[in-house]
Amino acid sequence: MLERELKFHVPARQRAALKAHLRKLGAQPIELHARYYDTREQTLARAGIALRVRREGEAWVQTIKTPGPDELSRVEWNHPRPGPTLDLSVYAATHIGPLIETVADQLRCRYVTQVVRMKKVVPTESGSAELAYDEGAIIAGGIVLPIHELELEGIDGATSDLFALSREWLMRHRLVLELRSKAARGDALAELASRKGLDTAWEPDATALNTRNLRARHPDVGQVERLAAPVRSNPPTLPHGIGIRAAYLACANECMSQILRNSSFLAGVDGMKPGRSHRIDYVHQIRVGIRRLRTCWKLYGDAVNPPHALQADLTRHFRALGQARDLDVIQTEVLPRLMQAGMPPDTEQADLPPPGTEAAARSQYVGAPEFQGVLLDLLEHLVLFGDALQADDDTPAAPLLSKRLNAWLNAIRRQSPGFLEADWDTRHRLRKRVKRLRYAMEFTQGLLDAGRLAPLRDALVSAQKSLGHLNDLYVAAEYYRGDGARHPCAMFALGWLAATQEHEARAAHVALHALAAAGNFRFTDAKPAKRGKRKS
Structure with a gap:
């Protein structure tokens, strides 16, 4: 039964x-x-x-x-x-x-x-x-x-x-x-x-x-x-010949699992009280899961059509959780580097809250009915989508995914040469495109030619990492120009961040160049090109 x-x-x-x-x-x-x-x-x-x-x-x-x-x-x-x-x-x-x-x-x-x-x-x-x-x-x-x-x-x-x-x-x-x-x-x-x-x-x-x-x-x-260990992504390996809607369901369900399980841990299920580092990671993994799901929706496009209200709600919660994530990144990753570079501590503790404070506050946020209601909407969308799925009317996934991944890769190639001269908004958009392409690549594993995939995967990981480090520095600089301007060493922080941004920008530019040279995606079920008849 x-x-x-x-x-x-x-x-x-x-x-x-x-x-x-x-x-x-x-x-x-x-x-x-x-x-x-x-x-x-x-x-x-x-x-x-x-x-x-x-x-x-x-x-x-x-x-x-x-x-x-x-x-x-x-x-x-x-x-x-x-x-x-x-x-x-x-x-x-x-x-x-x-x-x-x-x-x-x-x-x-x-x-x-x-x-x-x-x-x-x-x-x-x-x-x-x-x-x-x-x-x-x-x-x-x-x-x-x-x-x-x-x-x-x-x-x-x-x-x-x-x-x-x-x-x-x-x-x-x-x-x-x-x-x-x-x-x-x-x-x-x-x-x-x-x-x-x-x-x-x-x-x-x-x-x-x-x-x-x-x-x-x-x-x-x-x-x-x-x-209550944080739940990280575990993309499914898609079988050859899978249909586009079945592929979407497998990928989207895995994203949903990452979002829901980290949300339940952060909300304190089973009466458990994880430590500060776990709470920070829960917030991060919830946002990663939402970003991956949004990538999934873009990757599969018109074949899936998730409700617009659901997309808007998840985007809104993603941004709200991002505020907590930004402060925790400054406290746990950027501030230690500033201290190592010689910036004195703020003995008055007048600026940043203690590490993990924002993540702890988000435990109430994710446990509230508004957030939980959106998760229930997401779960309902995927369950009903699966109920309506008919195997005999599902078109093959590989052709569409191959075309889309390479189109996204080519768009990154076109933007990469001008990276060093670009403003922050342009660099940020390029970072999001690199991240989106990496997630899309992970969603299509099992369908991709393994030999061609290795250099692309390495280049994508390297580019995303470099661009992520650069983004953290921008976020910290925005803080020290705003709420953190009261810090007695705010000018020191801004000077160090500006110099370090230049270094990280050059590293990101090199990583983007390597990505541009890493070749194209090819699916294992793609037919080889026909050769002309051999003349006698």
Whole structure:
């Protein structure tokens, strides 16, 4: 059975009101105790599979979930059990049967969950959905992660109605989108516990799960840093012959995952409080994800047509987060170089806020309904786009992408010779074009000729890095001409920044010249040029 559900973290201040709301609707609590099985090497988790036995009230149910077509969907099989034991024979005739048979002797309980669930089926415009609020914990090796999440699962009716219902609850209770399942969080927790040498196994012959009396502790600072590590880009490798709309969906979903996961961490899901460096990186990775998504929209163009309002909303939030990013870059990257060059510190601390202050403030920004609502809009766009995708009417992606990438590359070539004489705005536009081309190149990996790709990739990375360093210096100079002008050594800073800009500009010019000479993109499925007939 295909299960499709949306998950939300419920912030502490909203829990009492949300539970009261559910009680008013007639929701009833039920205790759920589950144990999740996998090998020591997490063979099932790496395949996207979750296997559990759960006590639901007085009944035991064995469940296995496998990946579905999108972030919301899982294929789920449920089998009643007389107790907390596995019966793997039920999967023998399924597509996962061979894998289950291979790992059967290696399975062990890796972590458990203990939850009190309040649930209620409610009507939607075209069908019905189940609301389920879970409060409890995931436990592995004596480490505990709290659970405070609302799940909205579509029972029947249109998927758009499930999103409409979710939007109502998000806005009313200030919820935070959370794509990770309990299994995903439990797998991460069990892996962390195993690395620490903590025993994650549970007795296989236990007849009940009694986690109330366990001596479990919350993750320490170092463990939080690992569990909530910033999510970086991981572009998909597109297969040969993929259609343009299917290619877009793969790339855009990966961008969305980067945006949503970093946003949820910054908003403080699971009650975790990452350190300053992680908060700074979350803001950076959210902006990278948005920029990559905007590149994706430009790359695929009229073939996808995302809603204009969604594009405008994401651009607005991108710029708002950019203000925090600029101040953090000045504090963590430019200011140390200024100090090394001899600029005395500002002992009065009258100018820049402490490093990470702006990123910390953005945790409230990304957790607010306005930002979360836009993320929900993005998720809905991609899910409905995937639902409407028909494999037989999708034109091949390679010809369009080949033409567009080389057109973007040639535009950069035309602008590069005059870089040293150009003003800041022109240089900034060229930097954005280089960054856009690099992201587009990453989106088309798998389709590109590997031999020709290597020099282009190296040249693009080098050019983007040089132009990025130069841009940081411009941002810092703008600060010291404005709010930072009160700094007692603002003139020193401006002088050093001007001199360093010249050096970085020359380095960027060299990198752009190397990019111009690196050749063109070619796709591996491109047909070789026809040769004329050989004369006898």
